[in-house]
Amino acid sequence: MKYDFAEIEKKWQAVWEREKPFRAETGSDKPKFYGLIEFPYPSGQGLHVGHPRPFTAMDIVTRKKRMEGYNVLFPIGFDAFGLPTENYAIKNHVHPAAVTKQNIANFTRQLKMLGYGFDWDRVVDTTDPEYYKWTQWIFLQLYKHGLAYKTTMPVNWCTSCKCVLANEEVVEGVCERCGAPVIRKEKSQWMLKITEYAQRLIDDLDDVDFIERVKTQQRNWIGRSTGAEVTFKATTGDDIVVFTTRPDTLFGATYMVLSPEHALIKKWLPLLKNADEVREYQRLAASKSDMERTELNKEKTGVKLSGVCGVNPVNGREIPIFISDYVLATYGTGAIMAVPAHDDRDWEFAKKFGCEIIEVVSGGEDVQKAAFTAKDETGIMVNSEFLNGLTVKDAIPVITKWLEEKGIGKAKVNFKLRDWVFSRQRYWGEPIPMVWCDKCGWVPLPESELPLRLPEVDSYEPTDDGESPLSKMTDWVNTTCPHCGGPARRETDTMPQWAGSSWYFLRYMDPHNPDALASKEALAYWSPVDWYNGGMEHTTLHLLYSRFWHKFLYDIGVVPTKEPYQKRTSHGMILGEGGEKMSKSRGNVVNPDDVVKSYGADTLRLYIMFIGDFEQAAAWSDNAVKGCKRFLDRIWNLAETRIDGPEACSHANEAAVHRAIKKVGEDIEAMKFNTAIAAMMGLVNDFYDNAPSRGDIKALLQLLSPFAPHIAEELWERQGFEGYASTSAWPRYDESKMTESEKEIAVQLNGKLRATATVPVDADDETVLSIVKAQEKVARALEGMEIVKTIVIKNKLVNLILRPVK
RNA sequence: GCGGGUAUGGCGGAAUUGGCAGACGCGCAGGAUUUAGGUUCCUGUGGCUAUACCGUGUGGGUUCAAGUCCCACUACCCGCACCA
Numbered sequence A: 001m002k003y004d005f006a007e008i009e010k011k012w013q014a015v016w017e018r019e020k021p022f023r024a025e026t027g028s029d030k031p032k033f034y035g036l037i038e039f040p041y042p043s044g045q046g047l048h049v050g051h052p053r054p055f056t057a058m059d060i061v062t063r064k065k066r067m068e069g070y071n072v073l074f075p076i077g078f079d080a081f082g083l084p085t086e087n088y089a090i091k092n093h094v095h096p097a098a099v100t101k102q103n104i105a106n107f108t109r110q111l112k113m114l115g116y117g118f119d120w121d122r123v124v125d126t127t128d129p130e131y132y133k134w135t136q137w138i139f140l141q142l143y144k145h146g147l148a149y150k151t152t153m154p155v156n157w158c159t160s161c162k163c164v165l166a167n168e169e170v171v172e173g174v175c176e177r178c179g180a181p182v183i184r185k186e187k188s189q190w191m192l193k194i195t196e197y198a199q200r201l202i203d204d205l206d207d208v209d210f211i212e213r214v215k216t217q218q219r220n221w222i223g224r225s226t227g228a229e230v231t232f233k234a235t236t237g238d239d240i241v242v243f244t245t246r247p248d249t250l251f252g253a254t255y256m257v258l259s260p261e262h263a264l265i266k267k268w269l270p271l272l273k274n275a276d277e278v279r280e281y282q283r284l285a286a287s288k289s290d291m292e293r294t295e296l297n298k299e300k301t302g303v304k305l306s307g308v309c310g311v312n313p314v315n316g317r318e319i320p321i322f323i324s325d326y327v328l329a330t331y332g333t334g335a336i337m338a339v340p341a342h343d344d345r346d347w348e349f350a351k352k353f354g355c356e357i358i359e360v361v362s363g364g365e366d367v368q369k370a371a372f373t374a375k376d377e378t379g380i381m382v383n384s385e386f387l388n389g390l391t392v393k394d395a396i397p398v399i400t401k402w403l404e405e406k407g408i409g410k411a412k413v414n415f416k417l418r419d420w421v422f423s424r425q426r427y428w429g430e431p432i433p434m435v436w437c438d439k440c441g442w443v444p445l446p447e448s449e450l451p452l453r454l455p456e457v458d459s460y461e462p463t464d465d466g467e468s469p470l471s472k473m474t475d476w477v478n479t480t481c482p483h484c485g486g487p488a489r490r491e492t493d494t495m496p497q498w499a500g501s502s503w504y505f506l507r508y509m510d511p512h513n514p515d516a517l518a519s520k521e522a523l524a525y526w527s528p529v530d531w532y533n534g535g536m537e538h539t540t541l542h543l544l545y546s547r548f549w550h551k552f553l554y555d556i557g558v559v560p561t562k563e564p565y566q567k568r569t570s571h572g573m574i575l576g577e578g579g580e581k582m583s584k585s586r587g588n589v590v591n592p593d594d595v596v597k598s599y600g601a602d603t604l605r606l607y608i609m610f611i612g613d614f615e616q617a618a619a620w621s622d623n624a625v626k627g628c629k630r631f632l633d634r635i636w637n638l639a640e641t642r643i644d645g646p647e648a649c650s651h652a653n654e655a656a657v658h659r660a661i662k663k664v665g666e667d668i669e670a671m672k673f674n675t676a677i678a679a680m681m682g683l684v685n686d687f688y689d690n691a692p693s694r695g696d697i698k699a700l701l702q703l704l705s706p707f708a709p710h711i712a713e714e715l716w717e718r719q720g721f722e723g724y725a726s727t728s729a730w731p732r733y734d735e736s737k738m739t740e741s742e743k744e745i746a747v748q749l750n751g752k753l754r755a756t757a758t759v760p761v762d763a764d765d766e767t768v769l770s771i772v773k774a775q776e777k778v779a780r781a782l783e784g785m786e787i788v789k790t791i792v793i794k795n796k797l798v799n800l801i802l803r804p805v806k
Numbered sequence B: 001g002c003g004g005g006u007a008u009g010g011c012g013g014a015a016u017u018g019g020c021a022g023a024c025g026c027g028c029a030g031g032a033u034u035u036a037g038g039u040u041c042c043u044g045u046g047g048c049u050a051u052a053c054c055g056u057g058u059g060g061g062u063u064c065a066a067g068u069c070c071c072a073c074u075a076c077c078c079g080c081a082c083c084a
Helices: A005-019 A052-067 A083-092 A096-113 A129-144 A194-207 A212-222 A247-252 A263-271 A275-287 A290-298 A344-353 A392-406 A520-526 A542-555 A592-599 A601-610 A622-639 A654-669 A673-689 A694-704 A709-719 A765-774 A776-782
Strands: A032-037 A071-073 A148-158 A163-165 A182-192 A224-234 A239-244 A255-258 A303-311 A318-323 A335-338 A409-415 A434-437 A441-444 A478-480 A487-490 A531-534 A567-570 A742-749 A752-760 A785-793 A797-804
Touching (some): A005 A592, A005 A601, A032 A052, A032 A520, A052 A071, A052 A531, A052 A654, A129 A148, A194 A212, A194 A224, A194 A542, A212 A542, A212 A567, A224 A392, A239 A247, A247 A392, A392 A409, A592 A622, A601 A673, A601 A709, A622 A673, A622 A709, A654 A673, A742 A776, A752 A776, A765 A776, A765 A797, A776 A785
Parallel strands (some): A032 A071, A032 A531, A255 A318, A742 A797
Antiparallel strands (some): A148 A163, A148 A182, A224 A239, A224 A303, A303 A318, A434 A487
């Protein structure tokens, strides 16, 4: 009979549906293993062929763990709030909830079609009120602990989504999602104080097993820098606080720069002789998009404040003050002291505006020609009174201490990370459970009133005035103050897409709990996630946000671990045939439904894992898919009919089987799925040379089971093995059975390969040498030569260094 | 500019501690089966002026031995980007 993958896959999926062999059991005595993949956003296009890469990888890992006796939690869910669904709903005049339901049904069908061993009883959906009740609950806890606050500030505004964005969502000055320009807009926004956790988010990376590039990317994003805050006086008497990482260069500060948005400027405007010019610069800076601001960074611009000066606190010198957009309002204090001799940006600005350049660190080139920025021992302080003669490194603590004693400065750590802008002016998100009362201010909704459901609205259209569509729902908006009972209004912004995904892995532990986000017992049993695989694009978004929320939940005693994820790995993208990104416009999108139809789910699973290094991007190839199908056909031919005999390895294949067991097992743990499959292919090739015994086939089917579970199960049944392949015990290997009695070694003469020799395994050097020298080719080469040096590497090679006899 | 990564046949990619470079797959060539095509099976497949020699982005070096270690480069990809 032919390998009828469609029939077989249907059959076993029905068995799994009925018998639920992949159900996780909270509290089981077995050791637990929690493997997690990033839950998909259920888009209208259905599953992309990129999805099966991480999904299949973790399915393989967890299936192996299950066979090794672990109680495995491998859950799935849907991150279903978000803009594409909302936009689709607007365009087609349907409710986003209806669209979501449809899309989830389609995703579910596709995921089942691929044979994943999910625990389907634990599915979560972030748009389910029973789920987002707890998302809102966490928000209330953040609010009660002072970590959620509402403030007016310049925020990123996507001109197309008509919605604010978090810093993490702005990529190269455009919206991460739609690519439209992002501008600055003053808006009142809910913020989460992720900055309060900045240090811990860096420190605790030391305790987790994340791949290095994830750690560095998070560290860079958080961007810790140490230095000092120094207070300069202005001639108006105002204090100007600046942050600097180079307090040692204070004597070289020859001017100051404020960001165009700095609060002091407004105060000073009436005093300024060039107030109009300053206002015009402010207006220009505000209207620039982030894109323009960064693109124009080659040329520094600015305006000197005419009528106000700063005073350098170390020497009392009056220095000019500029405003310029190269100083960012949102970093440090929004003001800097400029040391053109030792900072590239200040140097460039000083050259353009004719500011004085004073060298205070010697050891570089002429500071009139270029800034000298070395921060190590190479520079020696000059022109700096009591710092003269010190290295930069030694000068920093001296000046910092001096500043502290004089009361004009202090050591300070700054982070690039900013607080998380948490409001979105859109409909399809979790309502923020807050109420504004003119008497009481912001009042949190009582927990008993959760979930605060999304109301039905007539229109989901975002508005040009920057208000959420919810703001039009006066019935819903107008409410009573939970505190004083007076008239009040609900918050009409919703939460960002990242809210629901910041804690979903906790809900999986106890998904139907009506009284808590998850029970203490479930949290204690399953925490932390043992292995989380996901995309690099989430490193400074979801991964960072969820670590922050988890640390907060740990602080208030809700979760038992400091970190949510013990191990984090990442996969490369699947590109189209030819190596370009898959996209509708290029017409190179591969639909998993089509592949499954033509070749079967097992082939797709196998191919997507065989395609290349898991961490590297890989291009789709239809031909290579056929190769994987051929491999399964070959296995089918071997095992289709029952092989009788004892369940032991055959003599001829024993070593190969044991080596394959070792290789496949180790490669799965190391995510080297491609070589694991290559090892199985090699084993099957061996079986074509030496007919496999019943035991040989059994081992092969067990190794294959995590990768291609349907065919493995079918052949397992046809062979009449007990139970299921997928729940059988993972095979063991015996190191002593892995090697044959003889080994082929390389024979080099003067370092060049000249022959090979077959020698007994682990034979001593003399035996090996005598065999080698007896070889005709070697013997001939030895004529008239003497051996100067002999190198023997056990079981690997012999190298003879020869020279002519004198 | 800063941080991270990659570079190996016609292609995707393999190669513990330095120890037979090119596993496995695709493609290609030849053969068998087949009325034919397809499928399947077997054999071969880095280059070349072929007992030799040359081959892992480039140029040096260490070593009996280098894809692997050291020094100096180049190209490409990803992330961040005026962060004081």
